[in-house]
Amino acid sequence: MTTVEDPADPSHGTEAAFVTGAAGGIGVSVAQILAERGAPVALADVDAGAVRSLAAELRAAGHVAVGYQLDVRDSEAVRDTVDKAEHELGALGTLVNVAGVLQVGRTTELSEQQWRRTFAVNVDGVFHASRAVVERMMPRRSGCIVTVASNAAGVPRHGMAAYAASKAAAAQFTRCLGLEVAEHGIRCNVVCPGSTETDMLRSMWTDEDGLRATLDGDPAAYRVGIPLRKLATPRDIAEAVAFLASDAAGHITMQDLYVDGGAALRA
Ligand SMILES: NC(=O)c1ccc[n+]([C@@H]2O[C@H](COP(=O)([O-])OP(=O)(O)OC[C@H]3O[C@@H](n4cnc5c(N)ncnc54)[C@H](O)[C@@H]3O)[C@@H](O)[C@H]2O)c1
Secondary structure (H helix, E strand, C coil): CCCCCCCCCCCCCCCEEEEECCCCHHHHHHHHHHHHCCCCEEEEECCHHHHHHHHHHHHHCCCCEEEEECCCCCHHHHHHHHHHHHHHHCCEEEEEECCCCCCCCCHHHCCHHHHHHHHHHHHHHHHHHHHHHHHHHHHHCCEEEEEECCHHHCCCCCCCHHHHHHHHHHHHHHHHHHHHHHHHCEEEEEEEECCECCHHHHCCCCCCCHHHHHHHEEHHHCEECCCCCCCECHHHHHHHHHHHHCHHHCCCCCCEEEECCCCCCCC
C-alpha cells in the first residue's frame, strides 16, 4: 500500500491510474483495487460530490487519491483533467474507461437525442480519455488502457441497440488503438461485464422479478440467462480490470475479457 502524507506529492513509486466513471458501482471497485495495489488514483466523474468523497475515503485508508469533476463528453475538459492529474499524482501508467450510460428502448422508440447521448458518453468519452492519456504514455514507452464495455458489445440484445452498438464501437476503438500503440509498449484491452450488481442494472428491473429474469433469461427476448446462476459483483469486474492493468498481463493486448458468468456463451 502506498502511504503519502500529502496526496498531491507525486514522489511515489508506482505509476498513477486514471479512472473515469469512478463514482459508479464498478468505478468505485476499480478505484479501490488499484489503490490497494499501490497506485495513486485519479478519480474522474460527472458526480463531483460522490467522487470527492470516495477520494477522501481512500485517503483516510492510507491511499493516494484525488477526485475530479469531469464530463468525458468534453474533450478540452478531459485534456485539462489529465494534465492536472499528472501534475498532482505523477505519470499516468493506467487509464480505465468506466464512465458509461445505459439507454434502453427499441430502435423505433429511440430519439436522436438518446442515441447521440449514448454515443457521446460511451464512445466519444472513451476516445477523448484514451487519446489524452496515450499521448502522454507514448514518449514514456509504457502504459495500459482498459475499457469497460459490455457483453452486449458482442451479443445482439432486444431493446438495447443504442447501448450495445456504442459498446461495440468502444471495444473496437480500444482494440484498434492497441494496434497503433503496441510499438510504443502500450497495451489496450477490453473488459466486457455481464449483469453486475450496480444501480445501472437495477434501473433495468421494473419489478421484484428482475433478478430472477436476469438469472433465468427470457426466451421471448432471445436472451439466455447466466449459467453461473449469479450476478457479478463490482469487485468481480474490478479484479479482471486489475489483472489486465498489471504486469501479469504484460503480453496481453487487443483482447476482450468477458466477465459475465458465461451469459454470452462465447466460443
Ligand atoms: N452494471 C452492469 O450490469 C453493467 C454491465 C455491462 C457493462 N457495464 C458498464 O460498466 C460501466 C460502469 O457501470 P456501472 O454499473 O458501475 O454504472 P453506474 O451507473 O453505477 O456508474 C456509471 C458512472 O459513470 C458516470 N458517468 C456517466 N456519464 C458520465 C460522463 N459524461 N462523464 C463522466 N462520468 C460519467 C456516472 O456518474 C456514474 O458514476 C459502464 O460503462 C457500463 O456500461 C455495466
